[in-house]
Amino acid sequence: MKVRIRVNGRETEVEPEATIGGIVDSVVPDRARVAVERNKEIVPRATYDTTPVAEGDVIEVVTLAGGG
Amino acid sequence: MEPLRIRDHVLKSRLILGSGKYRDYDEMLAAWDAAGTDCVTVALRRVDLEHQREERNLLDVIDRERYTILPNTAGCYSAEDALRTARLARELGLGDLVKLEVIADEETLLPNVPATIEATRVLAGEGFTVLAYTNDDPVAAKVLEEAGAASVMPLGAPIGSGLGILNPTNIRIILARAGVPIIVDAGVGTASDVTVAMELGADGVLLNTGVAKARDTVQMARAMKHACEAGRLAYLAGRMPKREYASPSSPVEGRFTG
Numbered sequence A: 001m002k003v004r005i006r007v008n009g010r011e012t013e014v015e016p017e018a019t020i021g022g023i024v025d026s027v028v029p030d031r032a033r034v035a036v037e038r039n040k041e042i043v044p045r046a047t048y049d050t051t052p053v054a055e056g057d058v059i060e061v062v063t064l065a066g067g068g
Numbered sequence B: 001m002e003p004l005r006i007r008d009h010v011l012k013s014r015l016i017l018g019s020g021k022y023r024d025y026d027e028m029l030a031a032w033d034a035a036g037t038d039c040v041t042v043a044l045r046r047v048d049l050e051h052q053r054e055e056r057n058l059l060d061v062i063d064r065e066r067y068t069i070l071p072n073t074a075g076c077y078s079a080e081d082a083l084r085t086a087r088l089a090r091e092l093g094l095g096d097l098v099k100l101e102v103i104a105d106e107e108t109l110l111p112n113v114p115a116t117i118e119a120t121r122v123l124a125g126e127g128f129t130v131l132a133y134t135n136d137d138p139v140a141a142k143v144l145e146e147a148g149a150a151s152v153m154p155l156g157a158p159i160g161s162g163l164g165i166l167n168p169t170n171i172r173i174i175l176a177r178a179g180v181p182i183i184v185d186a187g188v189g190t191a192s193d194v195t196v197a198m199e200l201g202a203d204g205v206l207l208n209t210g211v212a213k214a215r216d217t218v219q220m221a222r223a224m225k226h227a228c229e230a231g232r233l234a235y236l237a238g239r240m241p242k243r244e245y246a247s248p249s250s251p252v253e254g255r256f257t258g
Helices: A020-027 A045-050 B025-036 B078-093 B111-125 B139-149 B168-179 B193-199 B216-238
Strands: A001-006 A010-014 A035-036 A041-043 A057-066 B004-006 B008-012 B015-017 B038-045 B067-071 B097-100 B128-136 B151-154 B184-185 B203-206
Touching: A001 A020, A020 A045, A020 A057, A020 B004, A035 B078, A041 B078, A057 B004, B004 B151, B015 B025, B015 B216, B038 B111, B067 B078, B067 B097, B067 B193, B078 B097, B078 B111, B097 B111, B111 B128, B111 B139, B128 B139, B139 B151, B139 B168, B151 B184, B151 B216, B168 B193, B168 B203, B193 B203, B203 B216
Parallel strands: A001 A057, B015 B038, B015 B203, B038 B067, B097 B128, B128 B151, B184 B203
Antiparallel strands: A001 A010, A035 A041, A035 A057, A057 B038, B004 B008
16 A cells, blocks of 8 residues: 655655655755755654655655755 | 854855856856855755756855855745744755745735744744844844844845845944844845945845846956945945035135135
8 A cells, every 4th residue: 555645745656664765865866965854844864764754744855946 | 354253154255145046057156256255045945856866956066165055045934934944954954054034925025024033033042043134124123133133134125126225224223223243135236235235334235136137247246246345445434424515625725816
């Protein structure tokens, strides 16, 4: 049974054993270039691989952009 | 010129530049170089799921030895969103600096001052060095300082408007009462706007569009650098008093022409 989550606003399905680490690796080549929120709480980089995801989770993977 | 100090952060240049609206990174870097800045603002945004793997990341473009990165909370319309953004920036390894913006509405992009005060209090409590973007309102500036802002950033004019320093009197009052560095942020359209802010005694100026949307960005960046230095020097020099009537510059004594 897959788990439905949202990553950067896009609905997606992942395996039940998926972790934040796997999700980050699927969208960026370098973990050091992003910061991650799960349900509006920061996920520290050191815990990516031990943080599971659950049905309905809202994940935000953010990085720098130009701005003033 | 003496550096600008914001808590533990020492900036050699009093000009802070943004990283938005440039045609490309090369143009941006050339402008920063010409402006002589050593502090630049950035925004935080979602990783683009379609294109991330192809694009150069801004973190790889900015020389961290040379530039202090000042992440902003632009685009946040609530204190909560601004707090989230600031914490994400710190998690990204950008340190404790944050340019706190809580915007009231999309049309004016003017600050939501009560929400900015609330967010300042929380972030200062979490150890952030908060540079709080606000109105050109002396009361708001003082309240933000009391809430823990390390620097207060009154706007010269609305973001991206290029209208210059619309209320120099209020900026002067803010400066007279300030116990933290005051950095005029937003509305700077051309070099003379920077000079006006610095002549008033502002500790620094932050600008983005004024350079990024100039026809020749590098030339304008250079102009901004000189404008900032000129304004600072004029402020330190202390201008002559204004007077209503003329006063001859050449001696009145010793005239031989009757």
